[in-house]
Amino acid sequence: xxxxxxxxxxxxxxxxxxxxxxxxxxxxxxxxxxxxxxxxxxxxxxxxxxxxxxxxxxxxxxxxxxxxxxxxxxxxxxxxxxxxxxxxxxxxxxxxxxxxxxxxxxxxxxxxxxxxxxxxxxxxxxxxxxxxxxxxxxxxxxxxxxxxxxxxxxxxxxxxxxxxxxxxxxxxxxxxxxxxxxxxxxxxxxxxxxxxxxxxxxxxxxxxxxxxxxxxxxxxxxxxxxxxxxxxxxxxxxxxxxxxxxxxxxxxxxxxxxxxxxxxxxxxxxxxxxxxxxxxxxxxxxxxxxxxxxxxxxxxxxxxxxxxxxxxxxxxxxxxxxxxxxxxxxxxxxxxxxxxxxxxxxxxxxxxxxxxxxxxxxxxxxxxxxxxxxxxxxxxxxxxxxxxxxxxxxxxxx
Amino acid sequence: xxxxxxxxxxxxxxxxxxxxxxxxxxxxxxxxxxxxxxxxxxxxxxxxxxxxxxxxxxxxxxxxxxxxxxxxxxxxxxxxxxxxxxxxxxxxxxxxxxxxxxxxxxxxxxxxxxxxxxxxxxxxxxxxxxxxxxxxxxxxxxxxxxxxxxxxxxxxxxxxxxxxxxxxxxxxxxxxxxxxxxxxxxxxxxxxxxxxxxxxxxxxxxxxxxxxxxxxxxxxxxxxxxxxxxxxxxxxxxxxxxxxxxxxxxxxxxxxxxxxxxxxxxxxxxxxxxxxxxxxxxxxxxxxxxxxxxxxxxxxxxxxxxxxxxxxxxxxxxxxxxxxxxxxxxxxxxxxxxxxxxxxxxxxxxxxxxxxxxxxxxxxxx
Ligand code: SF4
Ligand code: SF4
Numbered sequence: 149x150x151x152x153x154x155x156x157x158x159x160x161x162x163x164x165x166x167x168x169x170x171x172x173x174x175x176x177x178x179x180x181x182x183x184x185x186x187x188x189x190x191x192x193x194x195x196x197x198x199x200x201x202x203x204x205x206x207x208x209x210x211x212x213x214x215x216x217x218x219x220x221x222x223x224x225x226x227x228x229x230x231x232x233x234x235x236x237x238x239x240x241x242x243x244x245x246x247x248x249x250x251x252x253x254x255x256x257x258x259x260x261x262x263x264x265x266x267x268x269x270x271x272x273x274x275x276x277x278x279x280x281x282x283x284x285x286x287x288x289x290x291x292x293x294x295x296x297x298x299x300x301x302x303x304x305x306x307x308x309x310x311x312x313x314x315x316x317x318x319x320x321x322x323x324x325x326x327x328x329x330x331x332x333x334x335x336x337x338x339x340x341x342x343x344x345x346x347x348x349x350x351x352x353x354x355x356x357x358x359x360x361x362x363x364x365x366x367x368x369x370x371x372x373x374x375x376x377x378x379x380x381x382x383x384x385x386x387x388x389x390x391x392x393x394x395x396x397x398x399x400x401x402x403x404x405x406x407x408x409x410x411x412x413x414x415x416x417x418x419x420x421x422x423x424x425x426x427x428x429x430x431x432x433x434x435x436x437x438x439x440x441x442x443x444x445x446x447x448x449x450x451x452x453x454x455x456x457x458x459x460x461x462x463x464x465x466x467x468x469x470x471x472x473x474x475x476x477x478x479x480x481x482x483x484x485x486x487x488x489x490x491x492x493x494x495x496x497x498x499x500x501x502x503x504x505x506x507x508x509x510x511x512x513x514x515x516x517x518x519x520x521x522x523x524x525x526x527x528x529x530x531x532x533x534x535x536x537x538x539x540x541x542x543x544x545x546x
Numbered sequence: 547x548x549x550x551x552x553x554x555x556x557x558x559x560x561x562x563x564x565x566x567x568x569x570x571x572x573x574x575x576x577x578x579x580x581x582x583x584x585x586x587x588x589x590x591x592x593x594x595x596x597x598x599x600x601x602x603x604x605x606x607x608x609x610x611x612x613x614x615x616x617x618x619x620x621x622x623x624x625x626x627x628x629x630x631x632x633x634x635x636x637x638x639x640x641x642x643x644x645x646x647x648x649x650x651x652x653x654x655x656x657x658x659x660x661x662x663x664x665x666x667x668x669x670x671x672x673x674x675x676x677x678x679x680x681x682x683x684x685x686x687x688x689x690x691x692x693x694x695x696x697x698x699x700x701x702x703x704x705x706x707x708x709x710x711x712x713x714x715x716x717x718x719x720x721x722x723x724x725x726x727x728x729x730x731x732x733x734x735x736x737x738x739x740x741x742x743x744x745x746x747x748x749x750x751x752x753x754x755x756x757x758x759x760x761x762x763x764x765x766x767x768x769x770x771x772x773x774x775x776x777x778x779x780x781x782x783x784x785x786x787x788x789x790x791x792x793x794x795x796x797x798x799x800x801x802x803x804x805x806x807x808x809x810x811x812x813x814x815x816x817x818x819x820x821x822x823x824x825x826x827x828x829x830x831x832x833x834x835x836x837x838x839x840x841x842x843x844x845x846x847x848x849x850x851x852x853x854x855x856x857x858x859x860x861x862x863x864x865x866x867x868x869x870x871x872x873x874x875x876x877x878x879x880x881x882x883x884x885x886x887x888x889x890x891x892x893x894x895x896x897x898x899x900x901x902x903x904x905x906x907x908x909x910x911x912x
Binding site for chain 1: 579580583605606611612613614615616617618619620621622623626628688690691692708709711712713714715717718719726727729730731732
């Protein structure tokens with residue numbers, strides 16, 4: 149490890165050891181929150197909670213140019229507000245982005261900015277929340293996604309792109325074709341706004357049958373985006389009561405962000421002000437991390453974690469196991485602990501399924517992923533210390 | 547790996563670069579709805595920039611350890627070329643012929659240029675390229691959404707348009723750059739090996755229309771088939787850039803029949819060949835030496851004895867022999883699935899594999 153990184157690591161240990169994200173306080177209103185947009189006046193009366201979005205570096209994507217521009221990506225500070233009524237809850241995410249990028253035109257290599265809100269289906273046990281990267285086996289999440297994509301052409305207006313018109317004889321049927329095309333365009337050009345259900349990378353599946361009613365919107369100004377997501381407190385997928393976790397992601401199109409190349413928060417506790425319940429979850433998620441990070445670092449080295457995992461200053465990014473460079477930013481302490489004691493509880497599927505056959509980070513046994521990492525059933529104090537150290541692994545905030 | 551693998555063999559000695567295959571594919575699949583710039587089939591001049599521009603340098607594929615390599619997503623304007631059209635309709639009213647966009651690049655911008663000095667040693671040959679329907683596809687491996695699948699029945703590699711979210715890692719992952727981004731629907735699309743035709747017993751459009759009859763289509767395990775004989779029995783058909791590690795299933799008979807070079811006085815240099823063997827080795831690997839030897843020997847044998855099964859195959863007498871699509875096989879699959887008619891696979895069209903994938907019970911909180 150070079151001197152500079154040692155120094156940086158040492159200083160960040162102190163600064164961030166006590167750090168945890170505060171709870172978002174969702175205010176109750178009698179008005180209908182489905183009317184809220186990013187620029188609604190109502191937001192001014194709600195207190196914002198500052199959260200942090202970290203570069204997703206668990207898995208390495210295979211786009212050379214994109215990897216180069218995101219090499220030293222920094223974390224961003226974002227602000228969250230929430231308002232709820234009897235039926236729905238509205239979230240507002242405000243995050244800085246120096247460039248407004250919209251995916252449009254006849255181009256193959258432009259990407260739109262965007263954001264997503266993620267909610268766990270089951271949050272009864274704060275120690276067993278879904279994996280932050282799109283859920284995990286048996287721990288599903290619902291994701292609401294809004295991207296700055298100018299228009300998506302889907303001829304039956306129902307997300308079905310298989311159904312496409314063939315225009316063969318423009319000369320003979322010119323006018324009819326034009327009229328038909330106009331009709332199709334009206335039906336087909338829709339906003340890139342989608343809901344998904346997901347149990348881990350690669351499993352994310354769009355909910356297309358209308359059973360998930362949500363709306364989203366984005367608005368750019370003053371070098372920042374504001375995005376709103378409004379969804380029911382209860383529907384066929386989720387029941388949001390008292391206190392529950394939420395996570396946010398943001399994509400920067402100018403940095404070729406899409407899919408896994410993004411900024412991601414940890415599970416942020418939300419408290420529905422005026423409703424009881426969820427206190428334990430909220431306090432657990434916002435509690436500062438205990439443990440001796442310095443000692444944890446030594447334990448991480450002694451146990452040879454960097455033999456497989458990428459840990460900045462200790463090892464190089466590679467394929468063998470999930471990269472830990474920002475794990476402290478987007479993981480909860482409970483998740484880190486669970487992963488060491490029981491690596492099979494949540495096995496992060498690699499993005500590139502067949503890409504590193506000689507060093508698989510899991511094997512599939514009877515269709516279930518079995519981690520190649522052995523469990524580390526260390527004593528409580530050691531685990532606390534290691535978690536405290538891992539929580540320091542994250543990019544600086546720009 | 548799929549249970550069976552459909553494959554194509556292209557005889558480069560007979561390709562005349564007429565682009566009939568290109569047009570066959572374009573009119574069948576890609577002249578509309580955001581696919582205008584795509585050439586699922588293209589015929590490029592080698593040596594040349596190819597399509598997209600310098601595709602061999604854009605990464606993707608696997609290294610010797612089997613790790614997926616990072617790649618680049620090409621730009622339509624600079625690397626593929628924005629398609630343009632002419633104002634033919636207006637010519638009768640006295641207008642000048644002009645294109646509707648300012649053409650700066652396009653496929654075959656350098657067609658027939660080749661390399662070397664005319665007339666002594668210049669050369670080029672044509673390489674028609676389609677998706678290789680690889681056994682270890684780079685595109686599939688790169689997809690973070692499991693949106694690309696390889697059909698078990700015949701190894702055809704398809705994009706499930708329902709799962710595809712237009713992230714384009716597949717384009718970076720394919721070393722042949724044979725999968726494209728459709729900007730209109732914001733999803734990736736590629737050659738489908740004409741599976742709806744094949745399932746009904748018709749050969750792929752590009753193969754059917756080929757005037758040089760250079761294309762053979764069949765299952766690699768069909769020992770009676772010409773594809774099997776060219777690839778496995780005579781070993782004269784070789785995959786393109788197999789060093790990319792995707793195990794491609796389109797095979798090429800290398801160009802053995804190039805004219806000799808001329809000396810300074812314009813006389814033929816006996817025994818010379820304009821196509822440098824190093825170039826062929828780069829494209830088809832070391833096996834190209836043996837393949838060329840076999841081809842020449844069989845040609846001699848045919849000259850002397852009038853007999854050579856290999857030469858007979860390469861003459862391509864009958865479409866019925868060149869295309870062995872095993873319709874009974876597809877029919878039997880369709881029957882097993884209770885379908886009276888192909889297609890046997892509707893995922894491509896409707897994203898059927900994503901429907902009802904997850905059934906949730908909402909967790910109640912009291
Ligand atoms: S040639 Fe490219 S697009 Fe076709 S299967 Fe192989 S990797 Fe995929
Ligand atoms: S097989 Fe069909 S889809 Fe593929 S290049 Fe040939 S004509 Fe086009």
